[in-house]
Amino acid sequence: MASVNSSSNPLLIRRIEELNKTANGNVEAKVVCFYRRRDISSTLIALADKHARELEEEMENSEMADLPEKQKHQLRHRELFLSRQLESLPATHIRGKCCVTLLNETEALKSYLDREDAFFYSLVYDPQQKTLLADKGEIRIGNKYQADITDFLQEGEEDSRDLMKLEEKVWDPNSSLTEKQIDQFLVVARSVGTFARALDCSSSVRQPSLHMSAAAASRDITLFHAMDMLHANSYDMTRAIAALVPQGGPVLCRDEMEEWSASEANLFEEALEKYGKDFTDIQQDFLPWKSLTSIIExxxxxxxxxxxxxxxxxxxxxxxSKLKQVYIPNYSSYQWYSWGPPNMQCRLCASCWTYWKKYGGLKMPTRLDGERPGPNRSSTIPHGLTLRHSGSPKFAVKTRQAFFLQTTGLTRLARRLCQDVIRPRYLARHPYLLVNTVAIKAECALRLPDKPKKTLQQKPMERKPLESVVRYLEAHPRPPKPVPLTRGCSISTGSLMPIKPSPILNNGSPTILGKRTYEQHNGLDGQWNRELLLHFYLNRVEREKVRMCWRKMERRRLEHPCCFS
Known part of the structure; x- marks a missing residue:
């Protein structure tokens, strides 16, 4: 057991593969990860419970149903899920030793509760793919795997079994040949095998020396073939020797050691180093042209x-040269420990706290067990990392990162082609309905070839000539500014309207302490300046011409004010 994520979370269960000493003198442990039920999703837990029920029905064992509710609750804390994930963590994080075994069908489930720090597993969890699979290992005990030994037949009693369905006899130890004669026949078989390799061109290349050819001919494949020939010819040595050297030449028997090339042997050693004795994976990834029987042989x-x-x-x-063991100090303290969400203010005694740290649950079922909480914080972060936050709840939850939706061109096209299928207005009023994207893609693929290809009509922008713009400005000069009324002046209506002070626009930058006003954000409401408006429609040369015309008009207005009244 190790503690690497948080002091309030249960201990992590790991299996130590090896202990390594780093360059700075620290000890690191290479471990295999085990996961608790609280570390996986509710969907996978339902799948694990279904597998447990099927296993119980197959075993015809009603022991689980006879257990009281408290023991069922505690038994769930003993179930783990193996993973193929490897980690490296400092040896200082190790807190104790526990026992994790593959679920044994012949052992009572209650025995795991009677032993302290005992766990079991039967399924393999993949953290990346989020899947549960049955472990390849299986303890084969029972009537399916062990043969029933029949009673010994009495003298003169006939065998009632169908002998055609039984094994075939390939050797008779009570034959007329002596042990010396059998050994002499096997020497002849080795000599025939050596001579056959001398005649074979490919064997001469693989075993260039006589010593190597004789060693290859002395292997079991040659001896087994010789004994088969001896049994097939009713232990007649003359006929058996003739069968070793038929009409076409001596019989050459090769095993897998001779059939494999040097490159295939190197591939096999590399695969064995990577996968171990997992011959199925070796065949799939390294030697797909070899049969599984050939690889095992x-x-x-x-x-x-x-x-x-x-x-x-x-x-x-x-x-x-590797480390065999490390010293782990004892970790124990007797006090009350805070547990659960901060708003509940729950505390555990030392005994319950130790149970929580070891098994990831409480001894007695609570009302919160029926409510499946969210994913454990230890499972949402990478194992091996420490998550530090203050005790305040507002710091425990991180804000989500902002994102934007970037659609493809085909998706934007499908919105227009398949509006009757998508029904955007209906979906906008029912936002929780699922959209069948597969059907929309299929419908868009059918309608796309039939849609007529229309080119996008671009409307040309019409620009007025400069002379017409100047004539318009001459015909519509800027109106004079109104003279503000002062106090004491009379108006024909007899009423005096209060003077509305015009807002002052501060062109300077706002101070650090003061807030920016509305005018500094959005400007003033008023009449657009035609000169400023022209900047958006004319290029630089045309703007200079307009400014020159505007200056001439201003001079003429000042010289002849009566013409512009």
């Missing part, structure tokens, strides 16, 4: 070679 022959002995010695020497 080659493995047991490879274990008799010198290369296997050398690798075994190297691994033993490497294991001797």
């Amino acid at each position: 080659y493995y047991y022959m490879w274990k008799t070679t010198d290369r296997y002995v050398q690798q075994k010695r190297l691994k033993a020497a490497e294991a001797e």
Whole structure:
């Protein structure tokens, strides 16, 4: 057990693969991850419960139904899920030792509750794919796997079994041949095998020396073939020797050790280093052209070679140099511990706190067990990282990152082609209805070839000539500013309207302490300046011409004010 994520969360359960010493002298443990029920989603928990019910029905064991509710509750805390995920963590995070075993069908479930720090698993959890699979390992005990031994037949009693369905006899130890004669026949078979390899061109390349050819001819495949020929010819040595050397030449028997090339042997050793004795994965990833039977047969022959002995010695020497054990200090304290959400203000005693840290639950079922909480914080962060936050709830939840929706061109096109299928106005009023995107894509793919291709009509922008703009400005000069009324002046209506002060626009930058006014944000309401408006319609050369015309008009207005009244 290890504690790497938070002091308030249960201990993490890991299996130590090896202990390594780093360059700075610290010890790190390479571990395999186990997950609790609280670390996986509700969907996968329902799948695990379904697998447990099927296993219970298959075993015809009603022990789980006979357990009281309290023991069922505690038994769920003992169930783990194995993963293939590897981690490295400091040895200082290790807090204790526990026992995790594959679920044994013959063992009572209550036995896990009787033992402290005992857990079991039967399914494998994939954290990346979020899937649960049955473990490949299985304890094969029962009538399905063990044969029923029949009673010994009495003297003169006939065998009532169908002998055609039984095994075929391939060797008779009570034959007329002696042990010396059988050994002599096997020597002849080895000689025939050596001579056959001398005649074969491919064997001459693989075993260039006579010593290697004789060693290859002395393997089990040659001896088994010789004994089969001896049994097939009713232990007549003359006929058996003739069967070893038929009309076409001597019989050449090869095993997998001779059939495999040097490159295939190197691939097999590399795969064995990566996958171990998982021959199915070795065949799929490294040797797909070899059958599973061929790979297994080659493995047991490879274990008799010198290369296997050398690798075994190297691994033993490497294991001797690695750390075997580390000292873990005892962690124990007796006090009340805060548990659960801060608003509930729950506290646990030392005994319940130890149970919570080990098994990830409380001893007695509570009313909160029926309500499935959100994902555990330890499962939402990467294992091996420490999450630090203050005790205040407002710091416990992080704000979500902003995102935007970038649609593809085909999606935007489907909105227009399939409006009758999508019904955007109806969906806008019912936002919780699901949209069948597969049907929309299929309908868009059907309608797209039939849609006539229409080019986008671009409307040209009409620009007025400069002379017409100048004539318009001459015909519509800027009106004079109104003279504001002062106090004491009389108006024909007899009423005096109060003077509305015009807002002052502060062109300067706002101060740091003061807030910006509405005018500094949005400007003043009023008549647009035609000169400013022209900047958006004319280019630079035309603007200069307009300004020159405007200056001439201003001079003429000042010289002849009566013409512009």
